[in-house]
Amino acid sequence: MKGITIVQQVATLRLRSDETVAPVSRRLFGTFVEHMGRSVYTGIHEPEHPTADAAGFRRDVGALVRELGATCVRYPGGNFVSGYRWEDGVGPVENRPVRVDAAWRSLESNAVGLHEFTGWATEMGLEVMMAVNLGTRGAAEAAELLEYCNLDEPTARVAERRRNGADAAFGFDVWCLGNEMDGEWQIGHKTADEYGRLAAETARLMRFIDPGVELVAAGSSSAEMATFGEWERTVLRHTGDLVDHISLHAYYEELDDVSDFLASSARLDRFIDEVAMIVAGVEQELGLTKHIGISVDEWNVWNTTRFNQVDKEPLLTGPWRFHPRIIEDEYTVTDAVVVGSLLNSLLRHADRVSIANQAQLVNVIAPIRSEPGGAAWRQTIFYPFAITAAHAHGSVLTVGVEAATLTTPTYGDVLQLDATATFDDDRIEVFVVNRSQTDAVDVALDTDGFVVESATTLTAPDDGDRRTTNTADAQPVAPRALAVEPGSATVQLPPLSWNHLRLVRAIEAGARTETQEENA
Ligand code: AHR
Secondary structure (H helix, E strand, O other): OOOOOOEEEEEEEEEEEEEEEEEOOHHHHEEEOOOOOOOOEOOOEOOOOOOEOOOOEEHHHHHHHHHHOOOEEEEOOOHHHHHOOHHHHOOOHHHOOOEEEOOOOEEEOOOOOHHHHHHHHHHHOOEEEEEEOOOOOOHHHHHHHHHHHHOOOOOHHHHHHHHOOOOOOOOOOEEEEOOOOOOOOOOOOOOHHHHHHHHHHHHHHHHHHOOOOEEEEOOOOOOOOOOOOHHHHHHHHHHOOOOOEEEEEEEEOOOOOHHHHHOHHHHHHHHHHHHHHHHHHHHHHHOOOOOOEEEEEEEEEOOHHHHHHHHHHHHHHOOOEEOOOOOOOOOEHHHHHHHHHHHHHHHHOOOOEEEEEEEOOEOOOOOEEEOOOOOEEEOOOHHHHHHHHHHOOOEEEEEEEEOOEEEEOOOEEEEOEEEEEEEEOOEEEEEEEEOOOOEEEEEEEEOOOEEEEEEEEEOOOOOOOOOOEOOOOOOOOOOEEOOOOOOOOEEEEOOOEEEEEEEEEHHHHHHHHHHHHHHO
């Protein structure tokens, strides 16, 4: 690699197949589709596209969504939901009104609504996690939406759903009570008390309609909110006995110091731990016997500084447009490595994090990009998500990491390696990031009888440029196999890399090697 002096470091990962944190919830691999920018229109849906299906959804994008392997999808927002009237998106498409979306200064055609989206999500194998508007609306409208979606009784709303083509109830299990209500940018922004009361009132009514739903109270929009902590305590005092999860949103970006950025998962670890402590405190105070899960229902790398300083002003003062390009971040190798470490953090907290949704799915800060009438492609961040979602099954294991420490300006000392692992079907899957920008590392795997079967890395291409991105024309960033000695318990990880190692029992690997030798 040009311009990089590679120094060799050594590290150890200690793994025991019976030392577990918690089962892997498949809901940790959620995604998010908001009516925003080109996420829906010219993202997943584009009737004029050559690959469009009969319902107008792009098959090329759909193939990538399936390959990504997400399990559930939060919908329809985000900030958008706080001004949304769900009724505008049902009934004959030709009768649907065009509305302003004040959250993103956009025009909403309502060509895609509840039925179209649910049909698409079902085809993609995604569980829909529905969000209700608690910005401009309240308990009554949320309850009517729930009735429309989940009931089968002879009511006017259910008859309307049937007339609109869905005889069977959608049966959505998880419902978000509003979005980021702590943020002054949110339509209908509220104090913690105001939101807590409204969320409790809405939750109570929704439970009367369908007692089986799982409800998510809106927590803090980031760990840096001045109200963080007090917001959660107040909201949970109102809603603790009525909700099943409380959300947190976490976005990270590269600012002045890349070592800080590469330590983002340490920040997410702390954020989750802090929310978990607050939740435990309120559970005790209210005498709850159940545990409230943490729904990390928006997380990702997002260059918010560029959005706030460059893109926001023209968007907010420019003309109203249908699906304008908003926050179409182009992701680098470094971004992908950080996304991999954020997934590690979510898995490490599998005992507390019940749901997690990468924000978002297509075009808007997304692993998948598409051009109107043109190509669809995988961004760099696609790979750690797809590979982790495909291989993390069974139980999360405790990982003991011994590695060099790196000093970061904001987060102090962090370990050079960020690792997590899962165990299922007698396989250990290890997901490990080398945060060093310059040093490769020889990792010794201290296990109860496992050796490396295969290893995959995502790192800079051969020119060593960590800022490399994938575009419509060229996608130079993709995972590649790492050389491993058959039966070995060590592996060398390149600098600034995200890696997936598959470990099998030494005895099994030995038998396989013998058979291969015999066949040769
Ligand atoms: O995901 C983009 C936006 O980020 C969402 O609309 C909002 O909830 C968050 O601030």
